[in-house]
Amino acid sequence: MKELEIKTAIQISKSPTDVFEAIVNPVKMSNYFISKGDARMETGKTVNWKFPEFPEMTLTVKVIEVKASELIVFEWEGAKDQFLEVRINLEEMPNLNTLVKISEGKMKNTVEGILWYGRNTEGWANFLACLKAYLEYDINLRNGAFDFMNSKKKR
Template sequence: MKNLEINAKLQIAKPRNEVFDAIIDPEKMSNYFISPGADKMEEGKSVIWGFPEFPDMKIDVKILKLKIPELIIFEWEGSKDRDLEVKIELEERPNNQTLVKLTEGKMEPNEEGITWLGRNTEGWANFLACMKAYLEFGINLREGGFDFMKKPE
């Protein structure tokens, strides 16, 4: 049986350089994915991502490769105690459109792997939808979307 890998794609009606910048620039990314305060992604460096809905969650993201404006590769703890590689490819499409292709993995096809596959596939699909809404319409879809998961005060 093959190892599990996440694959998600979405086309965004913005030029590739603008989409690339929205991913590596934390000021822009904080409008659709992470909490404010992270450093800009730079090849060979690490940044810490926090998430507005989960103030105790901090994730170390190691940037392995940046190829402006077409490729971002980083490693993070994609599953508990497992560093996984995430690859984001930006493909230029006609009429200033960009196809964002994202892969993460790989994990064994066992209970842990299947749990990771479901959770992170949902997360990356949400990431892409939120980025599209922000870049095309200036909307933060994520805001309030995960309030049901917060610990009661």
């Protein structure tokens, strides 16, 4: 049975240095993804992220490796009780563009694994779209995007 692994990518019209800073710097990341991070992502550090739409949740990220403007590797609880590795590769492209490649995994091809695969693939696609919108257009796509999840109104 083949294991599941998430792989996704997007090209961003900014330099690898700009993209890297937007990911490792919690102040910049709070402009498109998190509401707060307690530290910069650096090799060997553990950082905590809070999300604007889920104020009661704190996500702990264990940073494994960071190479400036090239690579960010961390481990997190990608699924309940499953600590998974995330790799973010930054590849310089022509005209100061950056190809951002993300992989996460692996999990067994089970019901739990398939649910993780769908949920986290959606999450990484959202992350990449938000990162691109922030860096290229200074827009925070998450503003109000998840208000429906906290709404007590019945539909």
